[in-house]
Amino acid sequence: MSLLDETVEIPRRTMTLFFVIDTSGSMAGSKIGAVNDAVVNVLPMLEEISAENPDAEIKVAALEFSTTCNWLYSEPKPANEFVWQDVQASALTSLGAACKELASKLSRSGFMKSASGSFAPAIILLSDGAPTDDFESGLATLKQNSWFKAAIKVAIAIGEDADKDVLTKFTGTNEAVFTVHNIDALKQIIRVVAVTSSQIGSKSSTAGDTTKQEQVIAEVKSAVDNIGGAEVASAPATTASYDDWD
């Protein structure tokens, strides 16, 4: 017999990319349209990164939240199998409930089967407003979660009305909150954040003593300099920072 015969399964290591998307009423129209468009376009890029990466397979999970929360699939899907279902915007912004729902899936009984063979997930939060429920309670639950603590966390503030303090609390640093002011910037930043998080998050080695989150922030910051209508939330407001969602 051979030690590594067909009886022994060696699965690829995995990195799960979570999209947590605000689908409240204020997102209706061009904002939610841009989100749908951007995610559809970025999925083939994630598939390519996954296919070319010897270290890990990238899986995708998506949670939309308005008055309630809804996972687009009941389990993370490989990027090449994830068919984006356009999300619709309506009602309230239950980010606190979304935090609790995310915490429930960041567990062995949820989406994360085992720490062995897994990389820390990357979580991208997109929101254009402020929570209408008990956000603090939901975040407190989430912050107890080991997977969340280890995750790469980036937030995209869609427009000036987005509560950046809330997004900063979610990511743990205002350096990881990026504000966009128009449709093109929103589409570009989703692509940059998703691709960068996946590339860095699914690699075995880290550069020096910097965390993967710090590496993602540095790369996204660099890219943001070349995206008109996008900025790091921690940067001083510029006169060019105005919303244009028509």
Next chain:
Amino acid sequence: MTTGIDLCCFDRRCQGESHKATNKPCQDFSYSKQSASHTIAVISDGHGGTRYFRSYVGARILCEVTARCLSEFVNGIPESTFAEKPYTTVGIGDTMPAVLQQLFGAIVVGWRNAVMEHAGQHPLTETEQAIAYPQNEHEWEKTYGCTLIAVLRTPTYWLAFQVGDGKCVALQADGTPFEPIPWDDRCFLNKTTSICDTDALSRFRCCYGGTETTPVAIFLGSDGIDDSFGEEENLYNFYVQLAKGFVLDGYEATVSDLERALPVLSRRGSQDDMSISGIYDNRLQSLLPRLVQWQVGHLEAKADEAYSKFLHIWEDIIKCKFKDANREMAYNDLTRYNNDNRNLQERINKLKQEME
């Protein structure tokens, strides 16, 4: 007493696939030795990060120090100390028996003295010093940082202990695999506790027991091994397969197979350095049917899961829950789960033939 029980021990290690590309030395070290009074197996995994540029030395030193301390421990305590003890675990925060506290203290101090001696013989360059302790010069020993898993068997008792990640998997008398040493929740993803931690002594966890509780086999593997298998059941299956090899092909052939398999496993799995060591006894010979039965059960559980997912999607298709592209994707999932189930059934049938 274990009169009439023959023991075997082994250890193997290999450079990880990712380290081959950068020509980085294997950061793992493994050790095993059998003597008249006891048998030892040890592994240590050097951290290997930028700050830990001497961790491959630290890992070798830790294995040597642990082996020496265990020999002294066996000779220094009465045989009766653990002889009649039930299987006992001591996790993080639990009260450690004084005799073990002394053993672990001796290992920590012995390792620190040995790496200090090494550092004295091989002083850090200015560049290395800047990397080693940018803030605190008292942290120089972190450059040697590594984890530890060890097991000791004597004629009257056994003892296994661990600091940091990696997994210890044992086979019970009926062949069922389990993890005998309690886990430390500080070890999560790429974070691990270490022998170089200032509170290293408090991060030891262990298990022990008298002869009656001794597992048939105990395997120690660095995190490069368990990261290659994902879910624990896949890791257990690998060790069951290894145990089957010892029974069917014998010691020499199986250790050779292991030596060939580790680089393949690193390439197909975690890409990390790999180290394995272990001890097993001749009760393993009679366990072959049980081991195969365990593998059958393992695959049947996977087949059941695939079938359950197949049924779930099929029901949703019948209820027209999918639309457009998702319906097509649902049919793809259906085909995949059906194929998974079929492949698993074929593997189950082959295993069942082994039992006949």
